[in-house]
Amino acid sequence: MDREFVFRNEDFERIRKLIRDRVGISLTDKKRDLVYSRIARRLRALHLTEFSDYLDYLEQHEDETQDFINALTTNLTAFFRESHHFDYLAEAMQAQQAGTKRPFNIWSSACSTGEEAYSLAMTAIEAFACWDPPVRILATDVDTRVLEHAQSGIYDMERLAKLPDERVHRFFYKGRGARSGSARIRPEVQQLIRFRPFNLLMPKWPIKGRFDAIFCRNVMIYFDKATQYSILSRFHPLLSEQGLLYAGHSESFQHAADLFRSQGQTIFYPVRTNPSLRSNG
Ligand SMILES: C[S@@+](CC[C@H](N)C(=O)[O-])C[C@H]1O[C@@H](n2cnc3c(N)ncnc32)[C@H](O)[C@@H]1O
Structure with missing residues (x-):
């Protein structure tokens, strides 16, 4: 295939190792073309012609690392993705709040462009029927570009297409004039989240x-x-007595059965050495 930039097998191997070491992403052989097209943008921006030159540049310029990472992450997400998690969580929040005065703490640990965190905040506002529910959300991601988007709270209207009209009207301001075609999340929703x-x-x-x-x-x-x-072993001590881990639809942690067990619907509870702890809540 004729390519704009020289991309050798050893370049792919170098990229594979670098991204794995930095953020844990394992790239299979099938990702070769994807890697080419994503990193080609960096070569264009830096006026380079060979991947090997880019990789040398990357090694010598620490400030390029973040752009390299941002280029290789996959950020697909959606509002209320895997919606059963939000239904379950609404009940868990209400149940926990009945017995305590402290806020319900949530961590969206790979939040991408923010739809997951805003869905959590909307769920909280609905569950407690007020704009200041006793819920705090930490939303994090390794990709700084998607985090900037998340923090802006501005989305193209197509991103909202699957939300019921009621949620759109309640939680977003629709853009007008030059901004029609996009919507901004209300500040009351945003204030529940730290990105x-x-x-x-x-x-x-x-x-x-x-x-x-x-x-x-x-x-x-x-x-x-x-x-x-290793990540699961670090989540484990961070969960409260009744705390739960919510995973993606194709993720299962049978290899970490000493740490987490499934309670169905890709929701996992931490295994405690003293099982009575869970019922003491
Ligand atoms: C496919 S998105 C998932 C977004 C959201 N959690 C969802 O389910 O819709 C995966 C996200 O994980 C982030 N990510 C990848 N490696 C990461 C790491 N080592 N630490 C934190 N976030 C990471 C990516 O930047 C990306 O935004």
């Missing part, structure tokens, strides 16, 4: 507190089993 850059592969996690729900959906599929296990 932060965070790499799940980081050796030290500057995450404090306990979570009643950790959403880690559709990102573990990009990691090998050993990486998944």
